[in-house]
Amino acid sequence: MTNITFTMIKPDAVSNGYIGPILAKINEAGFRIVAMKYFHLEPEKAAEFYAVHKERPFYNDLVKYMSSGPIVAAILEKENAVEDFRTLIGATDPSKAAPGTIRNLFAKSIDANAIHGSDSDANAGIEGSFFFSQMERF
Numbered sequence: 634m635t636n637i638t639f640t641m642i643k644p645d646a647v648s649n650g651y652i653g654p655i656l657a658k659i660n661e662a663g664f665r666i667v668a669m670k671y672f673h674l675e676p677e678k679a680a681e682f683y684a685v686h687k688e689r690p691f692y693n694d695l696v697k698y699m700s701s702g703p704i705v706a707a708i709l710e711k712e713n714a715v716e717d718f719r720t721l722i723g724a725t726d727p728s729k730a731a732p733g734t735i736r737n738l739f740a741k742s743i744d745a746n747a748i749h750g751s752d753s754d755a756n757a758g759i760e761g762s763f764f765f766s767q768m769e770r771f
């Protein structure tokens with residue numbers, strides 16, 4: 634168990650004006666923002682980030698969607714960060730996400746589901762390093 638996870642507020646949530654409300658939920662849940670940036674993900678970078686899903690039928694659409702508009706990427710710190718953050722965001726499919734979770738509140742579909750959260754400590758490290766250098770962390 635580590636105390637770090639990685640998140641992205643996805644293009645649908647950004648364009649729907651949910652950056653503020655989502656960051657408020659993250660703060661209320663006790664996470665500290667260690668690093669954060671707002672930028673437009675290049676398709677090549679999205680393809681690399683989601684390479685683990687290359688064989689899945691939705692991969693091309695996912696890459697297109699994740700590079701369709703700006704995102705917010707952040708590294709978050711809290712005890713038991715990975716597991717607690719997955720609980721906070723809810724199930725991948727918003728129609729199955731528990732009431733009060735970020736995907737339940739702010740997402741409309743399984744493909745455009747508002748937010749990303751790392752699924753393991755190892756991936757949290759890999760994903761955080763993919764977008765941030767040591768110099769950008771506080």
Ligand code: IDP
Pocket residue numbers: 686691695724725743744745746748749750752
């Ligand atoms: P997760 O984001 O909850 O960890 P993953 O299975 O890792 O879910 O899938 C990564 C992302 O791919 C999801 O967040 C979602 O944007 C997209 N995705 C997952 N399953 C589907 C699907 O069945 N149809 C379309 N997009 C999907």
Ligand code: MG
Pocket residue numbers: 750752
């Ligand atoms: Mg995942």
